[in-house]
Amino acid sequence: MTPRSSKKPKSSAQSIPKVKEESILPFQPLPLFFPKPPFTNHKRKSFFLFLNIFLFLLQCTSLQEKPTEGYHNNTVTTEKVVQSKIEALQNSGIQSLSYMYLLGDGKIQSGKLGGDNKNSIQRFKIGSITKLFTGIALLQLQEKGKLKLDDPVSKFLPEIKEMLKSKPNLSEITIRDILTHQSGLPSDLASGFFLSPDASDMEVLDSFRGLSKRLSKIERIEPKKAHSYSNFGFSLLGTVIERTSGLGIEDYFQKEIFLKAGMKNSTLLEFHEGSELVPGYQGIFWKTKTSRPLIRDLTAGSISTTSEDMGFFMKSFFLSKKDKGLLSKESFAEFHRIQKGPISNFQMKLGLPVLIQELVGGGKTVLTFGHSGSLPPYFADLVYDPETETASFLAGNTLGLATGSIQPTNKEILHLIYEYKTGLTLESPPIADRKDQNKLDGFFGLYVSPFGVHELKEGNTPQLEIMGFDFDLIERENRFGTNLRLFFGLIPVKDKTIESFRIEFETWEGEKIFTLYSRDLAKGSIGFALHFQPDQPLPDKSYFTAYQTNDPYSLIPSVELKKDKRGFLFAIVTYSLGGMENKISLPCKMESPTTLRILGFGRNLGEPMELKTVNGKPVLVYSGIEFLEK
Template identity: 70%
Template structure:
């Protein structure tokens, strides 16, 4: 089976892809917003959940890795290149994804695009691309800076005075700038979960009303210190959309249509739900049997609502690259700034941020190549975009199914970019070597409990010492003057041999005099998973009646329930359950009492360092988190 092409715009689509529209499509075989992990179905028993915890380990490793480098030579061989790229896309579809859309650029300005599992004879089908929307938001802000409407280093309060009434966790914090928000170091909460998902029947005017209500919620939120740590924030990017509206003087959809989509020739892209001539493809979820999910409609438009096609994404990248020559979406200087490594918190991370593109280093000899991109998850949709600004090669994949197969999208997309780059340049890049580390990590002073965006961990003494992660104990063994990991399951009888697991490295160090650890693996830059911070809980617990399960009555709530309990170690733990694409995922957050009615989630990073309030209403325990009031059992 060959992929079919969408209806053409004025941009050409390679003839070899066009011919495939006539071929009959075979039938298809009958997951991150916290998306490094696979959501656990609600109904599973404890033994079944253990299986999915194991699955999470492999998805966690696979989502951040390239596949084996291709051995074939693709340089200027268009027939071989197209054949292999399309076969890799088909492999992703055959892994269990209902529908895919894709595009790739070989550095010659020609957009190669198409779709699988989509009937293009009736109407163009759009796919949600989640947080890739953030790149469009960054471009809009740079355009406004070019036109003198704002400066990225302006205090955001200049355009959002509502920020001035926002409570601060500490005293004398400096002002938050637009650049702080663009680079996820504003100290704003990661999400405003209350009202994040809207009813799938919500009309566009109501979506815009909900979006424009975001500044009014600032007085109910609390901010942490800006510049302290990277903390990924959808909430902040929603607020940036309001800045775009107020400084441009027009609505956010009109701005994107006029100054980004139309300029690039993108005819089937929108932040909203309705778009003439196209409709959103249905989404599916399921481990073995796929069921149709409800349409994911969100309030934070400029954080992750954009829906588009593979061809439109190709036209977008083509117009972005034309910025280098002064006739694209940005000026040449803004294009350079978009891809410049931004200053951030003082942490020894390899991953770098642009505005807000994610940047990762590759090596060709002694030369560094900084590839750029972003992934996006709005379950059941998952998308990945990656490109090289210098060679103007790019690859994009998006699927509509939340399942085991979700994990195959990102590594396949990166593999395709490898091929595109070799086609254009004749060169193959490699991962940069490990930085020199003269002394092996010493664990004295590093044993104990840690919290990171991936959950709660414990570094345990032993021979060898162990790191508990996702409910499993990983042996810490000396490798490369660092620690590597070994994993044995089922009472130590079955060793897990997996290339990415064996390549994982863990470094222990101090950050602002606090013990931390960072992890990385094949092609997963150090710091891309955040870092674990040593916590020293004081083991105080709230009144016993507050140790219960809390639920919300909102059927579309991002957070379905919260469990507050004393964990096996004897300290306070909050388990937050997220409803995503028809499945349920959970994160564990260790907490400490700040007062009889206030808890603090420990650590630094996404959803960490935030406040939880407790109170009684008519004698019933109530928990307030991320703007949602949950009723206790």
């Protein structure tokens, strides 16, 4: 596809400064998955995962500094700089990169860099950006009187009443609860999530529609308790769309969204006349072609599209402000309204279900919106400002070090475009004042978060273990900061973004917790860590072993049950994403001789595991998968 802007991109052979290659972020805000680099040694992997946090924060520094060139109303300079950032990103190790941006003048600037096939129209997977389309579909159905967002899901999906409950008398789950990730539903049902890459569209649809039949064997917890990202819930919303509209899910998206927006090369399913899915690759220095990822949870993350189509989508979406787009102006406003969430969201802001970031421009608060999507080896990011009708979209097809730069580069592009449109520079807001001194008395001990186990250790200088490494805690502004030193203390970190990195210890609903955040990461956006006491009861020693599934496409290929060095029970869960594996250690407690509970709140936390014996051999059941001893 040739770019639609007047400034054509330079060829990759020209001298373009290369961006620094970074690892994929371990905490993308609301992606489909959180992929991690493929290191085999667990300790070495832990270091690099935490290093990713540092590198991401370091990348964001440029977003807080006023650009050296003037972009206001300067189309030539703005497009030149935006194109150079896109080209540098593609040249850094992404085999094919698709881009789109809107300068607020209604003209779509789009194109594709790299790749082997220059003639065909190639679609990119956008992962969880699909969730925005699912939210739009539900608002459309609300406009037609087919449903209300505050209706209980059971009104349209009575099978949900058959779900197992973590305790009696749980509240009903509403459609809005799922849209805002506070439903209490599991994060994922790993069993059957990935399908054979050779599966037909009909086989994918059968799997998608069969999910509701499995609800009677799945457990849920109290809704509105804590934020917990759920692909599982968004797949169920797809069934609600089918049942209330009377259309199949692909037909609905094609008729009510893609066609209305002018998106000719977009689809939930795989086969689409006139275009093809761009091949996916993985690798740092040498690129290996991967098989296409097919998933059951269509409305959680299956859309494939082109950059030009994403431009048509955003233009039609913005027209909703005038009642001439995909939504009424009332629904458009509701989509972007900050939704009420559980108090564990803290400063995190969600729309329906778009992620909202609070910035400062010209001394006033500016809200920007967006969502990222990761379906390895594909990664995509969309950010936009509805008021100025500016937007930026990037999508890559290569799982490797450079992929981690897509999101911060896209954010930087939007900031440049915003200055072009308004003359104002966007900055992260200052960290809110905290009056009371953060005391550590009574807070020492063990914590669990979506990143695993942490320990707060006493000493002249308290230390916090994060992903296997101890960091000194320094008192700052009635909170704590980390004394970050790269390469094991050899190089001190001097950076204003890193200097804003903060840790708060506090009490939440009677529980001791800590949160990590910075000027660029809202408090609560990467979850929180919950204090826990090791549970002494342990299962029979025969269950302490490694388990595996025979499903070659399983999201979770293996689980290992072990005792920690401190003697408490934990499970090592392995996730397989795009040909790469990531392990996470999660503490558990015994609820009965045959039932374990993963501790904590948040993604993949709080879920049960079942132990049983079959033919004299231990078996572990987790996320719908029966794991057998290796």
